[in-house]
Amino acid sequence: MKLDLLVLAVHPDDAELGCSGTIAKHIALGKKVGIIDFTRGELGTRGTAETRDLEAEDSAKILGVHARENLRFRDGFFKNDEEHQLEIVKMIRKYQPEIILTNALHDRHPDHGRAGDLAHDASFLSGLPKIITELNGVPQQEWRPRLQLQYIQDRYIKPDIIIDITPYIETKLASIKAFKTQFFNPELDGPATYISSPDFFESVIGRSREFGKSIGTTYAEGFTCRKLLGVNSLFDLI
Template sequence: MKLDILAIGVHPDDVELGCSGTIASAVAEGKKVGIVDLTQGELGTRGTVDTRYAEAATAAKILGVAVRDNLKMADGFFQNDEAHQRLVIAAIRKYQPDIILCNAPEDRHPDHGRSAKLVSDAAFLSGLRKITTNSDGLIQEAWRPKYVFHYIQDRFIQPSFVVDISAHFDTKINSILAYTTQFNSPSTDEPQTYISSPQFLETVKARAMMLGKRIGVQYAEGFISEKVIGVSSFDTFVQNVT
């Protein structure tokens, strides 16, 4: 299955928090989008591996993505080494995305920045034909995506560009709330965490509003690009009221 966009998150819910509005927008445009989670989020304070899988499946259905996989790396302890790079390379070659969306290059959770570098390195190496990988017993062809974009997460990083998600903001919030063990669930006996309070979701909304204001729309998501973005026409630009 060839995808137009592959969104990669180190933990289930990273993609929903970081770029689910963009995903929903792309799906509405008819693009084929998939999600790959690197870990099962097994070190999370709340919930279990089983509940995270169920929540991730629900979120994927809300977003309308074509596929969601989990590479089952060790939460908190995976490394940017050959073994882990080969896992990501195999996923990239399996889905042949033109665009990869992945974690922020620097963030509050150390897994985020480490996975950003892992995915970025794997995306380059995936284009080298002398690196061999296989899937279902078949040798995979080399494939290098055209772009790797990093979504902004907890810490604010100046974006290279922002995407208008105004029409899909409710879908973004619903995909986040699919993680019922993680977000805004006051009836649970599990410990409160940094992300479990209603106030955390307000910061997600505020970030989207702030980024939207910068391009004259209601809500937006920001991305960091590893290379300069080119345009072929001034018609590409969204009107900016600032």
């Protein structure tokens, strides 16, 4: 299946926190969107890899994504090396996305920045025909997305582009709440963590409001880009 938009996320719930409004918006626009999670989030203090698997499935249904896979890299210990790059190359060539969204290059969690660099390097390598890959015994053709953006998840980072998600904020919040073991949930007991407090959840909403305010809408998501972005017309800008 060819996708228009592919989200690469190191942990299940990263896509939801960083760009689920953008995912929902583009699906509503008729685009095909998928998510590739690198790890199962097995080092998370709350929940288990198995509960995260189920929560990721529930969130995928809420968002309506066309595909979601997990590469089962080691949470916390994966590397930006040839082995991991080639696994991502296989996914990029499998789905042939026009645009990739991935983790921030600098963030509180060290996995995020490493994953952002890993996704960037794999996206470039995927376009080189002399790198040979196979999927299920079938040779793959080279493919390089035309654009890669990094979603902003935790630390405040000045975005290069902001996308209005106002009509999709409830879908975003529902997709995050699907990860019941990870975020604030008064019905579940468990050790307190940075992301399980009600303040953290409010900060997610607050950031969406702040990005929205900066472009004259109610809610938005911000992204960074390693290259300059262009538009066909000034009248396309909000």
